[in-house]
Amino acid sequence: MNVFTLRRKARGFTLIELMITVAVIAILAAVAIPSYSEHVRKSRRAQAKADLVELAQQLERFHTVQNTYSGMSLPFTESPRDGKSYYTLSLSGAATSSAFTLQAVPGTGQDKDKCGTLTLDQAGRKTPTEAKVAGCW
Known part of the structure; x- marks a missing residue:
C-alpha cells in the first residue's frame, strides 16, 4: 500500500453514505412526528x-x-388551568334546576383532534360516544 491510498481512505464520508443517513433520518422523522403529535393531543384531551x-x-x-x-358559576373556564389553554370549558346553555351540560371546546393547538367538542351532562352522558368516535372517552 502506498501513502496515497491510505490518505484517500481516511478523508471522511462519501456523498452516498451521507445521503443514505439523511434518508434514514427523514423516514424515522416521517413516522415519529405524527405519532408524537397525536400523543400530545390525546394527553391534552385527557386533561380536558x-x-x-x-x-x-x-x-x-x-x-x-x-x-x-x-x-353556579364555573370556577375555571380553561383547560389546563395554568399555561396555554387548549380547551375552553363552559356550560352548554344555561343550567336548570335539574340539568346541566358541560362542554370542552378545542382551541388553537387542539383543533386537529378527532374528538372535537367534548360534553358531559348531569346523568353522566358523554359525547362524542364511543360508537361514533373510538377513544374519546
Missing part, C-alpha cells in the same frame, strides 16, 4: 376530560346544598 369531571362534581355538590344547578 378530567376538568369536565371535576366541574361536574362541583355542580353536584352545589345541587346537594341548593337543590338546583342554576346559579
Whole structure:
C-alpha cells in the first residue's frame, strides 16, 4: 500500500453514505412526528376530560346544598388551568334546576383532534360516544 491510498481512505464520508443517513433520518422523522403529535393531543384531551369531571362534581355538590344547578358559576373556564389553554370549558346553555351540560371546546393547538367538542351532562352522558368516535372517552 502506498501513502496515497491510505490518505484517500481516511478523508471522511462519501456523498452516498451521507445521503443514505439523511434518508434514514427523514423516514424515522416521517413516522415519529405524527405519532408524537397525536400523543400530545390525546394527553391534552385527557386533561380536558378530567376538568369536565371535576366541574361536574362541583355542580353536584352545589345541587346537594341548593337543590338546583342554576346559579353556579364555573370556577375555571380553561383547560389546563395554568399555561396555554387548549380547551375552553363552559356550560352548554344555561343550567336548570335539574340539568346541566358541560362542554370542552378545542382551541388553537387542539383543533386537529378527532374528538372535537367534548360534553358531559348531569346523568353522566358523554359525547362524542364511543360508537361514533373510538377513544374519546
